[in-house]
Amino acid sequence: MRTPIIAGNWKMNMQLATAAELVTALKNDLAPLAASNQVEIVLCPPFVYLPRVAELVQGTRIGVGAQNMYFESKGAFTGEIAPAMVADFAQYVIIGHSERRQYFHETDESVNKKIRAALAQNLKPIVCVGEALETYEMGETDIWVRGQIHGAFKDLTAAEARALIVAYEPIWAIGTGKAATGAGANAVIGISIRGALTDLYGEAVAQAVRVQYGGSVTAKNIDEFIVQPDIDGALVGGASLKADEFSAICRAGLKKFE
Ligand code: PGA
Numbered sequence: 001m002r003t004p005i006i007a008g009n010w011k012m013n014m015q016l017a018t019a020a021e022l023v024t025a026l027k028n029d030l031a032p033l034a035a036s037n038q039v040e041i042v043l044c045p046p047f048v049y050l051p052r053v054a055e056l057v058q059g060t061r062i063g064v065g066a067q068n069m070y071f072e073s074k075g076a077f078t079g080e081i082a083p084a085m086v087a088d089f090a091q092y093v094i095i096g097h098s099e100r101r102q103y104f105h106e107t108d109e110s111v112n113k114k115i116r117a118a119l120a121q122n123l124k125p126i127v128c129v130g131e132a133l134e135t136y137e138m139g140e141t142d143i144w145v146r147g148q149i150h151g152a153f154k155d156l157t158a159a160e161a162r163a164l165i166v167a168y169e170p171i172w173a174i175g176t177g178k179a180a181t182g183a184g185a186n187a188v189i190g191i192s193i194r195g196a197l198t199d200l201y202g203e204a205v206a207q208a209v210r211v212q213y214g215g216s217v218t219a220k221n222i223d224e225f226i227v228q229p230d231i232d233g234a235l236v237g238g239a240s241l242k243a244d245e246f247s248a249i250c251r252a253g254l255k256k257f258e
Contacts, residue, residue: 002210004226004253005165005233007042007126008240009067009094009214019049023056025243030250034061039253040233042092042126043240047081050089065092065126068100071113087121094235096152097128098171108151115152119160126165126235127152128214129193133172141170142192149196158201166193166211167235173215175237185213186228194230219248226255 014022023043034041044065045053054064066089070080086093095118096111111127118125129148131141145168153161168189173180180188189211197206213225214235225231233253239245 001256002208002232003038003040004256005040005042005210005212006246006250006253007044007065007092007094007167007212007233007235008246009044009097009235009237010046010240011067011099011237012046013241014045014049016049016052019045020052020056022241022243023053026247027057027060027062029243029247030062031060033250033254037061038257039250041250044092044094047086050086054089063092064090065094065124066090067094067097069093069095069114069118071110071117073117083117083121083123086118087123090123092124092126092165093118094126094128094167096148098130098169098174102171108148108154111152112154112156115156115164116160119156119163124163124165126167126212128167128169128235130167130169130171130174130215136170136172141188145188145192146196149193150200153197153200158205161197161201161205162208164209166209167214168193168211169214169235171215175216177216179216179218179221180213182224182228182231185225186230189213189228190230217249219245219252222249222252223255226252232256 042063042065066086069086095114100106115125131144194206210232212233212235217234217236218239
């Protein structure tokens with residue numbers, strides 16, 4: 001069975017004091033759940049708060065992730081953060097979020113380079129894929145998402161592929177309050193994402209890779225996603241900024257065992 005994984009993507013929110021408050025509250029709420037090893041929990045703050053968040057979760061099994069990183073290992077890349085720098089504080093890194101693709105011109109090629117660079121530092125990449133509203137309305141989600149999977153996993157070995165976590169995030173569902181349906185997300189993940197992984201690596205790898213759903217996940221709607229057979233957790237944006245809400249979403253991971 002695949003261990004459910006719930007990750008909070010804080011995006012460009014919080015400051016040092018509010019970040020510490022949030023993590024302290026989550027730590028109290030979630031330490032027992034994290035310690036049980038039944039649900040993997042990850043917090044992805046902005047880069048500058050990684051050290052503080054890492055320090056605060058020390059001694060718990062709550063994981064820390066970055067929201068991005070550069071693929072080069074060092075040098076004259078003003079303003080960028082290297083994989084080894086992320087690895088000093090984090091175990092995970094979100095790669096290819098649609099906001100990075102849209103506003104910062106990331107491509108399947110740069111996503112692939114970042115995945116390799118992350119794996120070289122033993123970071124676990126959370127690789128985001130998902131279609132725009134237009135693509136969805138034209139009925140081209142399957143071909144789009146398959147293309148993104150092929151691009152992201154290009155030339156990765158089966159062993160490397162197994163280490164990845166994929167987040168299916170339809171762009172039209174992100175921050176809109178209009179989440180996909182559980183059945184709809186499950187179909188894209190089961191057919192398009194695991195289908196593309198089957199083409200690339202065969203059934204065993206396709207069944208081993210964990211795939212999250214993301215896009216307007218809340219404490220109210222998480223159950224609809226978590227009970228789906230092909231959905232292994234959630235990548236949570238807005239709702240990860242509130243301790244009660246995010247804790248409830250993490251606890252919903254236990255529904256996988258019912
Ligand atoms: P949202 O964001 O939960 O605020 O829709 C999800 C994401 O972009 O990861």
